[in-house]
Amino acid sequence: MLRVEARARLGALDLDVALETPPGGCLALAGPSGAGKTSILRVVAGLLRPREGRVVCGDEVWLDTARGIDVPPEERRCGYVFQDYALFGHLRAWQNVAYGLRDTPRGERRRRAHELLERFGVGELADARPRTLSGGERQRVALARAVARRPAALLLDEPLAALDPRTRAGAGRELAALLRDAGVPALLVTHDFTEAALLGDRVGIVDRGRVIQAGTAGELAAAPASAFVADFTGATVLTGEAAPGADGLTRVALDGGGSVASVEPGQGRVAVSVYPWEVALDAPEAVPTGSAQNHVVAEVISVTAVGNRIRVGMATPQPLVAEITGPSARELALEPGARVVATWKAAATRVLPL
Amino acid sequence: MSRRWFAAGLVAALSVTLLFLVLPVVAIFVDTGPVDLLSSLGDEGALEALRLSLVCSGIAVALIVVVGTPAAYFLATRRFRGRSVVVTLIELPLVLPPAVAGIGLLAALGPQGLLGGWLEDAGLQLVLTTAGVIVALTFVSAPFYLRQTQAAFESLDPTWIDASRTLGASEARTFLRIAIPGAGSGIAAGLALAWGRALGEFGATLMFAGSFRGITQTVPLAIYERFSTDFTGALALSAVLVAISAALLMAVKLLSGTAWLGGAAR
Numbered sequence: 251m252l253r254v255e256a257r258a259r260l261g262a263l264d265l266d267v268a269l270e271t272p273p274g275g276c277l278a279l280a281g282p283s284g285a286g287k288t289s290i291l292r293v294v295a296g297l298l299r300p301r302e303g304r305v306v307c308g309d310e311v312w313l314d315t316a317r318g319i320d321v322p323p324e325e326r327r328c329g330y331v332f333q334d335y336a337l338f339g340h341l342r343a344w345q346n347v348a349y350g351l352r353d354t355p356r357g358e359r360r361r362r363a364h365e366l367l368e369r370f371g372v373g374e375l376a377d378a379r380p381r382t383l384s385g386g387e388r389q390r391v392a393l394a395r396a397v398a399r400r401p402a403a404l405l406l407d408e409p410l411a412a413l414d415p416r417t418r419a420g421a422g423r424e425l426a427a428l429l430r431d432a433g434v435p436a437l438l439v440t441h442d443f444t445e446a447a448l449l450g451d452r453v454g455i456v457d458r459g460r461v462i463q464a465g466t467a468g469e470l471a472a473a474p475a476s477a478f479v480a481d482f483t484g485a486t487v488l489t490g491e492a493a494p495g496a497d498g499l500t501r502v503a504l505d506g507g508g509s510v511a512s513v514e515p516g517q518g519r520v521a522v523s524v525y526p527w528e529v530a531l532d533a534p535e536a537v538p539t540g541s542a543q544n545h546v547v548a549e550v551i552s553v554t555a556v557g558n559r560i561r562v563g564m565a566t567p568q569p570l571v572a573e574i575t576g577p578s579a580r581e582l583a584l585e586p587g588a589r590v591v592a593t594w595k596a597a598a599t600r601v602l603p604l
Numbered sequence: 605m606s607r608r609w610f611a612a613g614l615v616a617a618l619s620v621t622l623l624f625l626v627l628p629v630v631a632i633f634v635d636t637g638p639v640d641l642l643s644s645l646g647d648e649g650a651l652e653a654l655r656l657s658l659v660c661s662g663i664a665v666a667l668i669v670v671v672g673t674p675a676a677y678f679l680a681t682r683r684f685r686g687r688s689v690v691v692t693l694i695e696l697p698l699v700l701p702p703a704v705a706g707i708g709l710l711a712a713l714g715p716q717g718l719l720g721g722w723l724e725d726a727g728l729q730l731v732l733t734t735a736g737v738i739v740a741l742t743f744v745s746a747p748f749y750l751r752q753t754q755a756a757f758e759s760l761d762p763t764w765i766d767a768s769r770t771l772g773a774s775e776a777r778t779f780l781r782i783a784i785p786g787a788g789s790g791i792a793a794g795l796a797l798a799w800g801r802a803l804g805e806f807g808a809t810l811m812f813a814g815s816f817r818g819i820t821q822t823v824p825l826a827i828y829e830r831f832s833t834d835f836t837g838a839l840a841l842s843a844v845l846v847a848i849s850a851a852l853l854m855a856v857k858l859l860s861g862t863a864w865l866g867g868a869a870r
Contacts, residue, residue, distance in 0.1 A: 295770050296769075297770070322774075324774050325772075326770070327772075330770040332767055333763075334763065336763035338767070340785040349768070349771050
C-alpha cells in the first residue's frame with residue numbers, strides 16, 4: 251500500500267492531498283495542467299519536499315515531516331517514468347537501463363538490461379542513442395529503465411502524451427497490462443480522462459492542488475461530485491437556475507434560453523450535465539415522441555467524424571454535444587447552420603450545485 | 605527588395621568582421637617563411653618559453669577544471685541568497701585589465717601582501733617564480749571556464765538529474781555520471797576558452813612573476829622581449845603560438861564532438 255499526504259505551497263498553487271493505492275492497483279490522477287498532479291509524484295519520489303507530509307510505501311516510511319524523516323530519492327525505490335522520458339542522451343539504450351542496476355554485479359548488468367529491453371519489445375535497439383529513437387521506442391526504454399530496479403512503487407507522468415495517436419492505443423493497452431503484472435502500487439498522471447479510465451483502476455480528479463473526487467472511472471462518470479468533474483469526464487455541462495417542478499422533476503431554466511428536466515433534486519444556481527451519447531437528434535419539425543422529457547432546439551455548429559461516430563457540436567445557445575451514428579447524421583442532412591431538436595431523458599441529466 | 609538589401613547587409617557585416625579579425629593572423633604567417641619558423645624553433649630561449657607556456661597553462665587549466673567544475677555545478681543547481689553577487693565576483697576578473705590583475709595578485713600573495721606572511725611560513729614563494737606564473741594564469745583564465753561551464757550545467761535537462769536520483773544514484777554519482785557527460789560539449793568549450801586565454805596571458809604574468817628566461821618567461825613574454833631587437837624572431841614565435849592555440853582549440857572541439865556524434869554514428 252502506498253499512502254501519500256502532502257501540504258505545500260508551490261508558487262500560486264496550494265497543494266493539499268491525501269491518497270492511497272494498494273499493491274497492484276493504479277490510481278490515475280487526472281486534471282488540467284497546473285493542477286498539481288506532477289507535484290504529487292515528485293513528493294512521492296522525494297524530488298519535492300512538502301511543508302507537511304507523510305509518504306509510506308509498504309512498511310517503509312519515506313517521508314514524515316512530523317518525525318523529521320526524509321529518505322533521499324535514491325533510497326526510495328521509485329520507478330519514475332518522466333513526461334518526456336528523460337533518457338540520458340549520452341548513453342545508449344541499454345546503458346540507460348543498466349544505469350539503475352547498481353545492485354546487479356557489473357558483469358551481468360548488460361545482459362540484464364538486454365533482457366529488460368527484450369521484454370518491452372525493443373531488444374534490437376539496445377545500442378541506439380535516445381535521440382535516434384521514436385516516441386514509442388523511447389517510452390519502452392523508459393519503462394524498462396523504471397522497472398529495472400524492481401521498484402516498490404511506480405510513478406508515471408503522462409506516459410502516453412509524447413506518443414502519436416496511432417501508437418497511443420497499443421502502448422496504452424501494454425502499459426495497462428504492465429501495471430497489472432507489476433504487483434506494486436502505481437500512481438499515474440494524465441490530463442485526459444479517457445486515458446485515466448483506461449490505465450487506472452481508480453481515478454482521482456485533481457484540481458487546484460486538491461483531489462476533488464476519487465473512484466472508479468464509471469463511478470465518476472455516473473455520479474460526478476461537481477460540474478468540473480462532469481466536464482472533465484466528457485459530459486456537456488450547461489448552467490441555469492433550478493426549481494422543483496410540479497411533476498416531482500427538477501426544472502432547470504438554462505442561461506440563454508430553453509429548459510430541461512432532471513430526476514435529481516436541485517435548487518438555485520446549478521450545472522446540468524449530460525453525456526454526448528445520451529443525446530438524440532431530430533428534425534426541428536418532428537413531433538416529440540417517446541419517453542424523453544428534454545427537447546431543446548439547437549443550431550448545428552460543427553459535424554466531426556470520430557471513429558465510427560459523428561460528433562455534433564450545437565448551440566442551444568449554450569454549447570451542447572451529441573454523438574450519433576453516420577446513417578442518422580445523413581438522414582438528418584446535418585451541416586453547420588442546420589436546426590435540430592436535441593432530445594434526452596430526464597434520468598440521464600445530472601444536476602450539480604455550482 | 606528591402607529583404608535582399610538586408611541579406612546583403614548581413615553578408616557585408618560578416619565579411620568585414622572576418623577580414624578584420626583574420627587579417628593580422630594571416631599577416632603573421634605570410635611574413636614568416638617556413639625557414640624562419642624552423643630556425644626560431646631551434647633557438648634555445650624560444651623552446652624554453654614554449655615548454656614553460658605549455659606546462660604552466662596545462663597545470664593552470666587542470667587546477668581550474670578540478671576546482672571549477674564542482675563550483676560551477678553548485679552555482680548552476682543551487683539557489684541561495686547572494687548567489688548573483690557570487691556570480692558577479694567570479695566574473696570580475698574578466699573585465700579587469702591584466703595589469704590590475706597583476707597588481708592585485710601582488711597585493712594579495714606578494715611578500716608584503718594579505719596572505720604573504722602566511723605563504724612565507726608555509727615556505728611558498730610565488731612572486732618571480734614558475735608557481736607564480738601558474739597562479740597568474742589560473743586567476744585570469746578561470747572565469748572563462750566557470751562562466752561557460754555554469755551555463756552548460758544550467759542548460760542541462762533538469763529531469764535528467766531527477767531521473768538519475770530516482771534510479772538510485774546519489775547526488776555525487778549523478779554529478780559524475782550524468783551532469784558532466786551531459787554538459788560535456790559546453791564544458792569542453794569552456795576548457796578551450798580558458799586554455800586559449802592562459803596561453804596568451806601577458807600582463808598579469810609580467811607584473812606578478814616577471815620575465816625570466818626558463819623560469820617565468822612564457823611565449824607571450826618572450827615575443828615581447830624579442831619585439832624590440834628581433835622582429836622576425838618575434839613574428840616566428842607568434843606564428844608558433846597561433847598554431848598551437850589553434851591546434852588546442854580544434855583538438856578540444858574535435859574530442860568533445862566525437863564523444864557525442866561519433867558514438868551516435870556507430
